[in-house]
Amino acid sequence: MSIELKQVSYTYMPKTPYEHKALDDVSFTLDEGSFTAIAGHTGSGKSTLVQHLNGLLHPECGQVLVDGVDLADSSRTGRQAAKEARNKVGMVFQYPEQQLFEETIAADIAFGPKNQGLEGEALAKRVKEAMELMGLDYAAYKDRSPFQLSGGQKRRVAIAGVLALHPKYLVLDEPTAGLDPQGREDLIQIICRLRKKWKLTIVFVSHNMEDIARLADSVVIMNHGQMAIKAAPQAAFEQVGILQAAGLQEPQMLHLLHRLQAVGLPVKADGIQLADGIHAIKEALSHAK
Amino acid sequence: MAFIKVENLTHIYHPGTPQESVALDKVNLSIEAGEFVAVLGTNGSGKSTLARHLNGLLLPTEGRCFIRGLDTCNEQELWQIRQQIGMVFQNPDNQLIAAVVEDDVAFGPENLGMDPQEIRAKVNASLQAVNMAKYRTFAPHLLSGGQKQRIAIAGALAMDTDCLVLDEPTAMLDPQGREEVLRTVQKLHEERGITIVYITHFMEEASVADRIVVMDKGQVAADGTPREIFADVPGMKKCGLDVPLAVEVVWQLRHQGIKLPEDILTEDELVEALEAYTCQSN
Ligand SMILES: Nc1ncnc2c1ncn2[C@@H]1O[C@H](COP(=O)(O)OP(=O)(O)OP(=O)(O)O)[C@@H](O)[C@H]1O
Ligand SMILES: Nc1ncnc2c1ncn2[C@@H]1O[C@H](COP(=O)(O)OP(=O)(O)OP(=O)(O)O)[C@@H](O)[C@H]1O
Ligand SMILES: [Mg+2]
Ligand SMILES: [Mg+2]
Numbered sequence: 185m186s187i188e189l190k191q192v193s194y195t196y197m198p199k200t201p202y203e204h205k206a207l208d209d210v211s212f213t214l215d216e217g218s219f220t221a222i223a224g225h226t227g228s229g230k231s232t233l234v235q236h237l238n239g240l241l242h243p244e245c246g247q248v249l250v251d252g253v254d255l256a257d258s259s260r261t262g263r264q265a266a267k268e269a270r271n272k273v274g275m276v277f278q279y280p281e282q283q284l285f286e287e288t289i290a291a292d293i294a295f296g297p298k299n300q301g302l303e304g305e306a307l308a309k310r311v312k313e314a315m316e317l318m319g320l321d322y323a324a325y326k327d328r329s330p331f332q333l334s335g336g337q338k339r340r341v342a343i344a345g346v347l348a349l350h351p352k353y354l355v356l357d358e359p360t361a362g363l364d365p366q367g368r369e370d371l372i373q374i375i376c377r378l379r380k381k382w383k384l385t386i387v388f389v390s391h392n393m394e395d396i397a398r399l400a401d402s403v404v405i406m407n408h409g410q411m412a413i414k415a416a417p418q419a420a421f422e423q424v425g426i427l428q429a430a431g432l433q434e435p436q437m438l439h440l441l442h443r444l445q446a447v448g449l450p451v452k453a454d455g456i457q458l459a460d461g462i463h464a465i466k467e468a469l470s471h472a473k
Numbered sequence: 474m475a476f477i478k479v480e481n482l483t484h485i486y487h488p489g490t491p492q493e494s495v496a497l498d499k500v501n502l503s504i505e506a507g508e509f510v511a512v513l514g515t516n517g518s519g520k521s522t523l524a525r526h527l528n529g530l531l532l533p534t535e536g537r538c539f540i541r542g543l544d545t546c547n548e549q550e551l552w553q554i555r556q557q558i559g560m561v562f563q564n565p566d567n568q569l570i571a572a573v574v575e576d577d578v579a580f581g582p583e584n585l586g587m588d589p590q591e592i593r594a595k596v597n598a599s600l601q602a603v604n605m606a607k608y609r610t611f612a613p614h615l616l617s618g619g620q621k622q623r624i625a626i627a628g629a630l631a632m633d634t635d636c637l638v639l640d641e642p643t644a645m646l647d648p649q650g651r652e653e654v655l656r657t658v659q660k661l662h663e664e665r666g667i668t669i670v671y672i673t674h675f676m677e678e679a680s681v682a683d684r685i686v687v688m689d690k691g692q693v694a695a696d697g698t699p700r701e702i703f704a705d706v707p708g709m710k711k712c713g714l715d716v717p718l719a720v721e722v723v724w725q726l727r728h729q730g731i732k733l734p735e736d737i738l739t740e741d742e743l744v745e746a747l748e749a750y751t752c753q754s755n
Contacts, residue, residue: 202611225647226619278618278645281564328492335563335641336516358618361644362563364515364674366713391647431647436718440740447748458718462725465747469731472751 185251187214187237187273187353187385192246194232206232208409209246214353214385221396221417222389224406225431230389231278233406234355237387238273239266250353271300274351278358278389280335280342289315289341290326296349314348317374319367335362343371347378354378355387360395372399393421393435397456405430421456437461444468474542476636476668477504477527481536484522484691488534496522498691499536506635509662509669511679511699514688515713520672521563523688524640527670528558540636556585559629563640563672565621569613574605574624577613581632592631599630602657604650618645626654630661636668637661643675655681676703676717680738687714700736719743 194207206229214220222230235241236248239255248255253269254262274296277283286292290311297310312322318340330341339362346354356375360368372395378384390396396403397417405412405420407430413420421427421434433439441453441464451468455461484497496519504510514520525531526538529545540557543550559581562568571577575596582592600606603623608616613624622645629637639658643651655678661667671682679685685702687695689712695702703709703716706724710716716724723737723746733746 196615202615223647226623226645226650227617231617279564279566281566332486332492332494334517334521340516358645362516362641362674364713365676365715366710367516368674393648428649431649433648440718440722440743443740443744444747447744449747449751458721458725462722462729465722465726466729466731469747469751 185216186249187251187387188247188249189213189236190247190249192233192236192243192248194229194236194241194244196232198244206409207236207243210409210411211246212404212411212414214387216385217383218402219379219386219388219400221400221403222387222406223391223393223396223403223430223432224412228406228430229409230406231357232409234275234357234387234389237353237355238275239270240275272351273353273355274346274349276343276346276354276356276359278361280338281331283342283345284330284338287329288327289320289330290322292330292341293345293348296345300349310348310350314344317347317378318344319370320344336364336367339363340367350382351384353385353387357389358391359388360390360392368395375399391432393417393433394437394456397421397435405432418456441465475503475539476506476508476541477502477670478539478542479503479523479526479536480539482523482526482533482538483535484519484526484531485534496691497526500691500693502686502693502696504668504670506668507662507666508684509659509682510671511682511685512670512672512688513674513676513679513685513702513714514694518688519691520688521640522691524560524638524670524672527638528555528560530560557634557636559632559634559637561625561629561637561639561642563644565625566614568625568628569621572612573609574611574613574616575600575609577624578627578631581628585632587633595631595633596627599627602630603627604653619647619650622646623650623654626657630657634667636670638670638672640672641674642671643673643678651675651678676715680717687712700738703738704736 189210189212192207192210196204196206224230242256250269253265255266255270257266284292293311293314294307297307315322320340400417403417403420404414412426412430435456437456441451444451445453449468450471451464455464479500479502482497482500486494512520529551538545540554543554569577578596579592582595603626605623626642643654662669673679680699685699703720706716719737719740723733726733737743737746
């Protein structure tokens with residue numbers, strides 16, 4: 185099972201002076217169990233792209249298939265299946281305010297599972313579980329308003345609301361933006377754990393090359409509405425030209441190692457994570473002696 | 474006289490209700506004219522609450538907040554205070570109000586009573602500074618997340634104030650965009666002596682400031698130069714924060730017996746130190 189994008193194009197405000205082609209002939213497949221990162225410059229079409237994955241936007245041309253079902257199918261026979269397919273995809277928006285609306289945090293998180301038909305004890309359990317996953321103490325937060333929180337706390341509530349759905353496909357649009365360093369790390373650990381436990385298929389919009397490197401098995405790089413490349417992160421990071429054209433930069437550690445090479449240090453520049461980089465530098469220093 | 478002086482500032486949201494929350498707890502802080510201060514702290518530590526006191530958007534539950542000696546609690550002085558502080562809010566949606574980008578950016582200067590010609594020049598220059606000139610006639614709410622953030626920054630720049638307060642201005646930007654915004658802020662600081670209060674979760678960004686203030690549970694937990702603050706690597710991590718990559722690398726290498734100077738802060742300094750290290754051991 186998978187999500188398939190087939191030659192998807194999308195234009196905002198067609199036939200107006202503000203017409204803007206935000207997606208231009210994008211095709212790729214997200215296999216079940218895969219972890220795909222999406223990166224690209226501001227305005228490159230990332231959010232537009234991910235909003236196609238749960239049918240919030242429908243392609244102007246092309247198709248989005250979730251487990252073989254066309255999300256845009258509005259025929260009498262296909263409508264129900266399309267709705268069910270859309271419900272398999274949980275989506276965390278770029279700004280948490282875009283998805284918070286209930287009066288209390290507990291009600292907000294309960295909204296989705298309730299719509300799925302959960303009630304009573306089972307519903308309460310879901311809400312508690314999701315809040316605990318996101319480090320939100322149930323007793324302390326359940327009755328608070330989701331709007332009276334700090335930016336990072338709102339983000340945690342928004343993510344909890346989606347986790348409470350137990351989605352099969354989890355789509356996160358810049359989920360670590362606004363989280364403090366520990367909070368980022370915690371979120372990444374949670375995502376990794378749930379990926380295994382719930383056998384999730386994940387799509388993750390991010391500007392953080394280190395996170396992409398350690399999490400994703402492939403990265404889609406967007407540039408002006410087009411897919412510039414879809415490749416394993418390591419391979420993508422070697423395409424420095426493509427990265428730069430898309431507003432991105434090579435991972436920081438790689439950048440450091442390349443600079444050390446440039447001043448004549450014999451380092452191997454293949455590490456992205458801290459430990460690899462430290463190791464490479466130590467090796468080089470002992471050789472230089 | 475300090476540009477910003479915060480005395481014993483306490484802020485309690487919804488006091489006396491079950492939602493009561495102490496966001497600032499007896500904060501004392503003084504920022505001189507021309508300083509570039511980065512503010513770090515975990516989620517909920519009180520950074521945005523502090524920022525909103527600096528232009529009187531929030532008023533103290535206890536204590537005082539002075540801008541160039543003017544008291545935010547004094548209604549007559551509030552207008553004057555707001556003229557001196559350009560604000561960029563954490564979520565640009567709270568800031569973008571007009572139907573068209575250029576009107577939005579012009580809103581601040583218009584409120585200051587700038588003359589129309591000057592406003593036009595300021596709007597052009599600030600849109601250019603954030604690389605958004607070609608979106609001037611667009612509707613702000615139809616822009617991408619990062620584009621909105623740039624417009625919010627342009628709006629603050631256009632006010633041409635002596636002080637800018639920026640609340641996570643680069644959270645939604647791509648890496649090149651982040652660098653551009655930081656460079657713009659640095660330039661304003663260096664060339665025009667603008668006072669900067671810069672809230673961020675990016676340690677690298679904080680390291681270019683003159684001074685870092687670390688907030689923790691509504692209090693100032695540490696206050697010093699970037700070198701001083703980042704010297705305590707385990708301490709920063711323990712309170713949920715981090716250090717720039719160069720600092721971390723030096724810290725780890727030193728712990729593994731490689732004698733590098735301990736006060737390295739930037740990548741440039743690290744490259745230089747490693748180069749020197751290999752030369753001297755040859
Ligand atoms: N509702 C809309 N109406 C018109 N144009 C839009 C709308 N939403 C987005 N756009 C435009 O489409 C392009 C792609 O926007 P999108 O939000 O997909 O970008 P993004 O890659 O997510 O950017 P960011 O990193 O800034 O969030 C942008 O140029 C944007 O201005
Ligand atoms: N409108 C509000 N009503 C009630 N409590 C609030 C409100 N806004 C913030 N708080 C609380 O005040 C504390 C400080 O919030 P603040 O927004 O200042 O944090 P912050 O340091 O900016 O965090 P972040 O990094 O997540 O943006 C938090 O515990 C938060 O829950
Ligand atoms: Mg986006
Ligand atoms: Mg904040």
